[in-house]
Amino acid sequence: MYIYLLFVHILAAVIAMAAVICYPLIMSSAKTTSQAKFALALLEKAAILPKLGGTLLLLTGLALGFLEVSLFKELWYVLSIAIFLVILVIFAGLIPAGIKQQRTLLQQTPGDDLPDAYRQSRRRSARLDLIANLAAFIVILLMVFKP
Template identity: 75%
Template sequence: MEKKGHSQIRGHNMYIYLLFIHIIAAVTAIGAIICYPLIMSSARTVGQAKFALVLLQKTANLPKIGGILLFLTGLALGFLETDLFHELWYLISIAIFLIILVILAGLHPACIKQQLTLLLQTQGDDLPDAYRLIRRRSAWLEGIANLAAFISILLMVFKPF
C-alpha cells in the first residue's frame, strides 16, 4: 500500500474545502432562484407586487454572490482535477451556468426594474395589463433559470457523460 505524501493530503483537503464552498454557494444561489416565482405568484395587488419586487431586488445579490462563488469554485475544482475539463457534463454545466448568469445578472433585473417603474406610476390597486405582460416575460426567464439550475444539478450529481 502506497503512503500519501503531505502535498497529496493537502491537495485532497483543498478539494474537499472547495467542494464544500461550491455546495454552499449552489444552495445560496439556487435557493434564491427557486423562490423568485413563488414570491411573485402571490402578488395580487399593486401594493403586494411592489413589495414582492422590492424583496426580489434585495435578494438579487444572493444568486449573484452564490453564482460567482459557484463559478470560481467550480473552475478551481477543475484545475485541481484537470480531467474534469475533458468531461462533457462538466463543460455543459459551465455553459448552463453562463446562461443562468445572463438571465439573472442582465435580463431579469431589467424586467424587475420595468415592473417596479410601471407600478410606481399606477393609480389604484389593480395590476395593469402592461405589468402582467412584463411579469409574464420575467416569469418565463425565471422558469428558464430554474430549469437550467435543475439540469445543472442533475449533471453534477449523476455525471451522465
C-alpha cells in the same frame, strides 16, 4: 484542498438556488399593486444572493476543474459551466431589467389593480424564471449523475 473547495461550491449552490427558486413563488403571490411593489422591493434586496452565490459557484467550479484538470475533458463538466453561464445572464442581467421595468410600470399606476403592461412584463420574467430553474435542474443532474 479539493474537499474544502467542494464544500464551498455546494454551499454557494444552496445560497444561489434558494433565491432562484423563491423568485417565482414571491412574485406569483402578488395580487395588487401594493403587494407587487413590496414583492419587487424584496426581490431587489434578495438579488445579491444569486449574484454572490452564482459567482462563487462559478469560481469554485472552475477552481475544482483546475485542481482536477481531467474535468475539462468531461462533457458533463463543460456543459454544466455553459448552462450555468446562461443562468447567470438571466439572473444577473435579464431579471433585474424586468424588475426595473415592472417597478416603473407600478409607480405609474394609480389604484391597486395591476395594469396589463405589468402583467405582460411579469409573464416574460416568469418565463425567464422557468428557463433558469430548468437549466439549474439540468446542471444539478449533470453534476450528480455525471453522464
